[in-house]
Amino acid sequence: MRSRIFFVVMILIAAAIYAIARTYNNEYYFFAIYTVLQYVVLATAWNILGGYTGYVNFGSAAFFAVGAYSSVVLHKLWPDVPVPLLIVVGGAVSGLIGFGMGYLTLRLRGAFFAIATLAMAVVLQTLITNWSFVGGSRGAYVIRPQKVDASLFGDTIANFITTVIATSYLQYLCLVMFVLAVAALTTARAIERSALGYGFATIRDDELAAEASGVPTLKLKLIATTLSGAFMGMAGAPFPYYISFIQPSSAFGLEYAVNSIAMPMIGGTSSWIGPLVGAVLLGSLQQWATVNISSAVGVLLVGVLLVVFVVVAPNGLVGLFKQTFMGKKA
Amino acid sequence: MSFDLLVSALIAGLLLGGFYAAVTVGISISFGILDIVNIAHPGFIILGSYFAYLLNSKFGIDPILAGIIALPAFYALGAAVYQVYYVSFERRGKEALAGLAFFFGLLFISEVLLVLGVGVDYRYVQAGYIDQNLGKFLGAAGSALPKLIAELPMRMLVPCVGSLLMFGALLAFIKRTFIGRAIMAVAQDQLALQLMAADPIRIKRIAFAISIATAALAGAFLIIIQPVEPSVGREYIGRVFAICVLGGLGSLPGTIIGAMLLGVVESITSTFYGPSWAPAVAFGLLLLTLAFRPSGILGRQ
Amino acid sequence: MSAPILEVSGLGKRFGGFVALDGIDLTVNTGERLGLIGPNGSGKSTLVNCICGTLTNETGKVHFDGRNLKGLITHERTRLGMARSFQLPRPFFSMTIADNIRVPLMYAVNARRGSKMSEAEIADQCGEMLRLVGLADRARHFPRDLTQVDMRKLELARAMAVDPKLLIADEAMAGLSGSEVKDIVQLLITLNERGITVILIEHIMSAVMQFSQRLAVLVSGKKIADGKPADVIRDPEVERAYLGQ
Numbered sequence: 001m002r003s004r005i006f007f008v009v010m011i012l013i014a015a016a017i018y019a020i021a022r023t024y025n026n027e028y029y030f031f032a033i034y035t036v037l038q039y040v041v042l043a044t045a046w047n048i049l050g051g052y053t054g055y056v057n058f059g060s061a062a063f064f065a066v067g068a069y070s071s072v073v074l075h076k077l078w079p080d081v082p083v084p085l086l087i088v089v090g091g092a093v094s095g096l097i098g099f100g101m102g103y104l105t106l107r108l109r110g111a112f113f114a115i116a117t118l119a120m121a122v123v124l125q126t127l128i129t130n131w132s133f134v135g136g137s138r139g140a141y142v143i144r145p146q147k148v149d150a151s152l153f154g155d156t157i158a159n160f161i162t163t164v165i166a167t168s169y170l171q172y173l174c175l176v177m178f179v180l181a182v183a184a185l186t187t188a189r190a191i192e193r194s195a196l197g198y199g200f201a202t203i204r205d206d207e208l209a210a211e212a213s214g215v216p217t218l219k220l221k222l223i224a225t226t227l228s229g230a231f232m233g234m235a236g237a238p239f240p241y242y243i244s245f246i247q248p249s250s251a252f253g254l255e256y257a258v259n260s261i262a263m264p265m266i267g268g269t270s271s272w273i274g275p276l277v278g279a280v281l282l283g284s285l286q287q288w289a290t291v292n293i294s295s296a297v298g299v300l301l302v303g304v305l306l307v308v309f310v311v312v313a314p315n316g317l318v319g320l321f322k323q324t325f326m327g328k329k330a
Numbered sequence: 331m332s333f334d335l336l337v338s339a340l341i342a343g344l345l346l347g348g349f350y351a352a353v354t355v356g357i358s359i360s361f362g363i364l365d366i367v368n369i370a371h372p373g374f375i376i377l378g379s380y381f382a383y384l385l386n387s388k389f390g391i392d393p394i395l396a397g398i399i400a401l402p403a404f405y406a407l408g409a410a411v412y413q414v415y416y417v418s419f420e421r422r423g424k425e426a427l428a429g430l431a432f433f434f435g436l437l438f439i440s441e442v443l444l445v446l447g448v449g450v451d452y453r454y455v456q457a458g459y460i461d462q463n464l465g466k467f468l469g470a471a472g473s474a475l476p477k478l479i480a481e482l483p484m485r486m487l488v489p490c491v492g493s494l495l496m497f498g499a500l501l502a503f504i505k506r507t508f509i510g511r512a513i514m515a516v517a518q519d520q521l522a523l524q525l526m527a528a529d530p531i532r533i534k535r536i537a538f539a540i541s542i543a544t545a546a547l548a549g550a551f552l553i554i555i556q557p558v559e560p561s562v563g564r565e566y567i568g569r570v571f572a573i574c575v576l577g578g579l580g581s582l583p584g585t586i587i588g589a590m591l592l593g594v595v596e597s598i599t600s601t602f603y604g605p606s607w608a609p610a611v612a613f614g615l616l617l618l619t620l621a622f623r624p625s626g627i628l629g630r631q
Numbered sequence: 632m633s634a635p636i637l638e639v640s641g642l643g644k645r646f647g648g649f650v651a652l653d654g655i656d657l658t659v660n661t662g663e664r665l666g667l668i669g670p671n672g673s674g675k676s677t678l679v680n681c682i683c684g685t686l687t688n689e690t691g692k693v694h695f696d697g698r699n700l701k702g703l704i705t706h707e708r709t710r711l712g713m714a715r716s717f718q719l720p721r722p723f724f725s726m727t728i729a730d731n732i733r734v735p736l737m738y739a740v741n742a743r744r745g746s747k748m749s750e751a752e753i754a755d756q757c758g759e760m761l762r763l764v765g766l767a768d769r770a771r772h773f774p775r776d777l778t779q780v781d782m783r784k785l786e787l788a789r790a791m792a793v794d795p796k797l798l799i800a801d802e803a804m805a806g807l808s809g810s811e812v813k814d815i816v817q818l819l820i821t822l823n824e825r826g827i828t829v830i831l832i833e834h835i836m837s838a839v840m841q842f843s844q845r846l847a848v849l850v851s852g853k854k855i856a857d858g859k860p861a862d863v864i865r866d867p868e869v870e871r872a873y874l875g876q
Contacts, residue, residue, distance in 0.1 A: 122610065212706075258438050
């Protein structure tokens with residue numbers, strides 16, 4: 001299936017899910033959907049680097065937070081900036097940071113890269129905590145509008161949008177997230193099937209042999225870190241509107257780092273389906289636990305599952321599926 | 331820049347550095363020698379801190395004593411973790427990604443379990459000497475000391491001295507005992523080790539268990555220096571790896587140098603620019619070292 | 632014989648205080664079959680790594696096809712037409728055998744040609760490589776399903792897929808049986824007959840003698856002999872240093 005067709009099909013599926021949620025019209029569902037979609041993007045983004053090339057990023061939270069805080073900066077300067085533009089800017093800034101960090105550390109072994117990502121995350125968090133323009137450690141308010149402002153398209157259409165399609169701003173954010181998630185999945189899938197995907201796989205399998213086969217490993221790794229960082233930043237860009245009050249401790253929360261690693265690894269890192277499955281299943285599980293027990297338990301569950309899967313089923317749920325139903329050994 | 335302030339920052343940094351050496355020695359063994367990226371090590375240290383807190387608050391036991399009591403339990407825990415790690419990862423062939431994820435998961439789980447079990451409040455220990463400085467602690471003998479020395483706070487001095495003692499004991503163990511030398515050898519040449527009729531897996535397990543055992547004491551030292559809550563471990567991830575890389579992987583003496591260096595730089599930054607910048611120091615230093623001189627100061631190629 | 636395809640002059644490499652290579656001079660003529668022998672630890676693999684760019688030599692020069700290779704990293708040298716196979720085969724385990732061959736086609740050959748090959752062309756070339764080494768029937772299998780000798784054939788096929796002018800085969804026959812060794816030697820000779828210069832690094836003397844038109848000997852980082860195989864093995868210094876062991 002060509003990427004364009006895939007994209008359209010996924011958009012249609014997303015639209016269907018959204019329509020079903022709209023008929024229930026319960027704001028809580030949209031909270032949950034937004035969170036899960038956010039993780040679909042984060043997990044897919046992480047997997048482009050971690051799953052495809054084998055370089056582990058422990059600093060996902062930092063890229064996410066950079067996207068969020070670039071939105072805070074833009075919002076403070078120009079309060080009416082539309083969300084899609086925030087996403088583009090957030091993605092660009094995070095992508096640049098991904099590139100920079102990659103440039104500094106990708107010549108080193110994978111283990112050092114992983115540690116460097118952790119280091120970078122803390123440095124970024126410290127910088128933002130000390131930056132008073134965005135509120136520093138006290139946090140910043142980004143008031144979420146009641147409804148989306150679509151007056152750009154004329155009154156009739158704007159009216160239609162706010163009464164039928166997205167009656168609240170949260171619903172609008174969900175729509176945006178749906179598109180972003182589909183874009184991330186389409187990109188990941190397209191990479192897998194391309195020469196770039198093969199190049200990534202050789203880096204994961206054996207970098208030395210990859211170089212000897214003519215693969216420009218450094219260049220490809222930089223592409224991976226930039227793309228991965230960019231998508232994470234895009235996932236974070238709408239976050240201030242979603243949460244209305246943003247603090248470094250929440251934006252840089254450890255749960256983002258754990259979830260963006262756990263979801264692809266539990267789902268399965270070798271294809272685009274794994275992060276999707278992982279994010280949907282674990283994200284939902286976590287939401288359920290947060291509501292019925294506590295958010296700490298929700299996060300603990302994911303951590304425990306990560307350790308269990310990594311020890312027992314390293315190829316994730318997708319790998320288990322392939323083994324059981326298609327007879328393929330790991 | 332006030333000279334007195336600089337000197338006191340320097341001294342505080344050196345004391346801190348001594349403590350950091352104890353925190354890092356576990357990673358020097360597991361990462362520097364065994365090549366296992368145990369980023370969960372700070373989690374074990376925090377566990378050690380909470381263990382000391384429990385024994386101290388319930389039974390009034392001195393925290394360092396509590397740390398010593400915890401040693402066998404932590405040793406066993408380390409051996410168990412290594413077994414799981416070995417069977418799941420090392421034996422199946424190099425799966426660096428899975429191993430990293432495993433330890434990251436452990437780190438995370440330990441933090442959340444503490445949050446659920448003990449809560450997010452800061453905990454601290456009580457012991458007679460903690461609030462005093464050296465001069466007051468020594469009483470009459472202390473009045474003879476020069477002012478700079480007498481004013482050294484016990485809560486920093488005791489962990490520093492304890493750390494250096496622990497470090498020295500480890501160094502002696504490495505140099506003087508068969509197992510100690512085997513541990514150094516296993517990093518270089520497993521085959522030679524097997525020819526010496528030593529089981530490399532057992533040696534590695536012992537080494538890893540020792541590295542976790544050091545966390546018991548390091549944790550006790552930590553909670554003497556500062557109050558502890560579950561997420562404090564995260565700050566130390568960057569610190570321990572920064573020290574390891576700075577000092578050179580696999581070099582135990584290098585660890586002390588790296589630790590002192592980091593302690594001093596952090597202390598000076600904290601004194602002159604404010605404590606909120608301190609975490610960035612370790613990690614920033616780490617990034618710079620990785621970018622420009624990955625073999626560290628004393629490291630082997 | 633035309634101009635030399637590879638010229639190594641004064642190559643030196645140290646690891647800390649240990650001198651692995653000490654002023655190596657080696658010239659390889661285009662289309663030649665050069666054998667390189669030496670005891671373990673003599674620096675053969677280090678030499679290969681320096682020529683291919685995996686390691687950086689401190690002194691000396693490497694010229695390939697008239698070009699100074701200084702500053703070029705491994706994949707750039709591969710793209711110029713230098714291929715190597717590894718002592719211990721290093722296939723890409725996560726992909727099929729056919730895909731293992733497609734990677735160098737996609738990356739090395741495409742880069743050199745300027746214009747990209749179509750999917751069909753890549754598939755064609757891939758099939759040809761596999762037929763050459765006798766692995767065509769297992770194109771969809773994975774490397775872990777292969778026997779030792781087949782893995783080494785895959786290793787050579789992957790090096791060949793680079794479309795090299797020079798192929799360095801680093802101990803491609805270690806651990807193989809007599810008939811398997813003959814297979815690989817025949818394969819290498821076939822490749823040479825297609826115009827590819829081959830450097831064979833080996834311990835198995837029968838293979839070396841059968842294959843080489845010229846023989847060089849490396850001992851403790853120095854080249855101690857270089858000439859016709861029959862002459863070299865009778866050289867007393869060579870006997871003492873290597874063959875006597």
